[in-house]
Amino acid sequence: DVKVTQSSRYLVKRTGEKVFLECVQDMDHENMFWYRQDPGLGLRLIYFSYDVKMKEKGDIPEGYSVSREKKERFSLILESASTNQTSMYLCASTxxxxxxxxxxxxxxTRLTVL
Amino acid sequence: TQLLEQSPQFLSIQEGENLTVYCNSSSVFSSLQWYRQEPGEGPVLLVTVVTGGEVKKLKRLTFQFGDARKDSSLHITAAQPGDTGLYLCAGQDQGGKLIFGQGTELSVKP
Structure with a gap:
């Protein structure tokens, strides 16, 4: 059974904190994506990666960075969390x-920034 | 930037009714996918349509891709409570990325 797992289902952080969201897939997929989902806005692409150590900006990369050191793992980093980054974050692979x-x-991962 | 307008955003119907969800754009897409998302879960792919005018059926769900590949529709016949969820359309742009619509929140009451 194919699987994409995310490190946390719920996360509460304070403004200014550094936040790491981890995603692991067990399907040996080359491509991995980070989206945020907000009511009425659908899913918006933050960053994606087509290979290890490779990253491309999506539509809303500001305030975020990513890391892909291994093929199966793709991390989303909020360098200094802000309240407008409160959202649902979805990882995907293909x-x-x-x-x-x-x-x-x-x-x-439902992230709340206070 | 390519946009996908999905309508309606909310739909509440009784079991047994039929419904249609629309996904429209002014841009051409290489393909279009429909996903369904249940609370607390990620979206799951229902179908991919690739050819203009293509129609695909999945039990009581019928998906259509417009002739010009700018729009799509999802029709559900005799809706059941198990159909409740968020339906998302997503068009694939020339670069291969998915552009998602806003979603349609469907509630089917027994």
């Missing part, structure tokens, strides 16, 4: 090759 491959999502 195999390379076909242009319209299915994205497999983790269960999400």
């Amino acid at each position: 195999s390379g090759g076909a242009f319209y491959n299915e994205q497999f999502f983790g269960p999400g």
Whole structure:
């Protein structure tokens, strides 16, 4: 059974803290993605990676960074958390090759920044 | 920036009713996917449509991709409470990234 796991389901942090969100997939997928999901806005792409140590900015990268040291792990970093980063964060992975491959999502991390 | 407008945003119906969710854009997409998300879980892929005019059926769900590949619809026949959830359309742009619609929150009451 394919799986994408995220380190925390719920997280509460204070303004200014450094926050790490971890994502691990066991499908040997090349591509990994970080999205945030807000009511009425759908999913918005923050960063993605097509290979180890490779990263590309998505549509809303400001205030975030990422790290991909191993193929199976993709981390999202909030350098200095702010209240407007309170959101649901979803990680996804997909195999390379076909242009319209299915994205497999983790269960999400609901982050609250106070 | 390519945008996908999804409507309606909220839908509350009785069991047995039919419904249609629309996904529209002014841009052409290489393919379009429909996902369903249940509370506390990530989205799960229902279907991918690739060819303009394509129609796919998944039991009581019918998906259609517009001829010009700018719009899509999801029709559910005889909705059941188990269909309750958030439905998301996502178009794949020329670079391969997914552009998501805002989502449709469906509630089917027994």
